[in-house]
Amino acid sequence: MTGLPSWVTELTDVLPAGRTGPAGPGGARPAPATELRPGCPAVTLDVVHEWHLRTVVPLLTEATARSGRVTAACARLAAVHGRAREAVAVEEEEWFDVLEPVLRQVYRDAYGFQRAFAAAYENARSYAVANGYDAAGAHRYGTDYAELTTEPNTRAFAEANALANARAVAAAFATGDADAFARSFPAARTRAYARAVAAGTGHAPRDVDARFASAYTDLVRGLWSALHRTPVGPS
Template sequence: MTADDWLRHVIEIVCEGLDFAEAQQWRRRIDAELLRSTGTKTLSVVHDWHSHSLGPMLIEASARWAESAQAQEALRTLHTRASAGEPIAETEWAGALEPALRQIYRHAYPYAQAYTAASADASSYATAHGYAEAEATRFGDSYAEMHTDANARVYAEANAAANAMATAAAFAAGDVHAYAATYPFARIRAIVLACAGDDAARLSTMWNRVGAGLSDSLARADCH
């Protein structure tokens, strides 16, 4: 991967999240910033983006999740320190990234859709095996709750563990090539989904905030 691959892939995923007119307008701004910015050759844009845009989004989302914002605040603090030029050890990055990412991936998991599908499948199975309608519905709901909770937990824990280790190493080394290899565009998608929940209007708002935040960070890049 090249130093700019992370940004190219992130730009693509943000454009997919915006409607056509918004994507065109945003892309023009991004292209203008890229013509004059040299900040993408380092991780300064990444740290600035998390500090000023992604971190605040996640802290706000924690209130909607009815969960503590401590993990997201701790990670934002590290990005702020890194943005100021402070070296941060891999162990410290990993210690902040893992709980923050676990929370993000848990809320990015398509719980409602997975629950509905599992409940319908289990209810159909129960009906086919002689259960009365009400019993089949209860069986489906019970199975769906157990099955979906377990899948969401495993999904969050596995993704958080893998991403935290690789990303922590990249951040500690200041290695933009290693960072690009961690598929940051996929984490950005997870952040947006986690912040939006099941609200379609909020999903559009989150993509716009992510895009605007990246544009602002690129504009500040050469000031770091």
């Protein structure tokens, strides 16, 4: 029994790292989560702020900087995490104000616009062909359908997820409630971070799965580092 919250072990259990995963500098492999803090009853939000300050926000900043998206918002979020890590109280509304724009871009990127567009196009094109359209007409039909549906779907997905996540996380951070943070589905949010980083690095869409795995590995290694570096609850 490690005392680590389930969201930490959920992240590390699905990560293709640890004993059998990719080696770090010098060939070292990160320890599995179950060996990090044996006997600890809780992980405080100090760990979370450290992780976001040192790993999560820098990765998101690098990904968004390539196109200028929300770079200033990432800097504001990092500054607030820094204050919180130093035990400076931050009100819920301030947390929400800095979280929401960053999360909106995260979920927009994580949605996978190009893949969604391609799927919508192909489904609509196939429908058109099956209903007697010639090749040019089917192409136009597929393109029009994809253009009309993908952007609204992406925007709705990003806005809804950003609003819900920012509100839940802001409340947890403002009160210092680690249990409330754990109930805000941080493992799922971390996968969205990795998807956003993978989408924001400017490479070909075919490489997105490999880039997701790399980004996810970096995020979880950052969490391991924060667990080692930052005080947790009494053992």
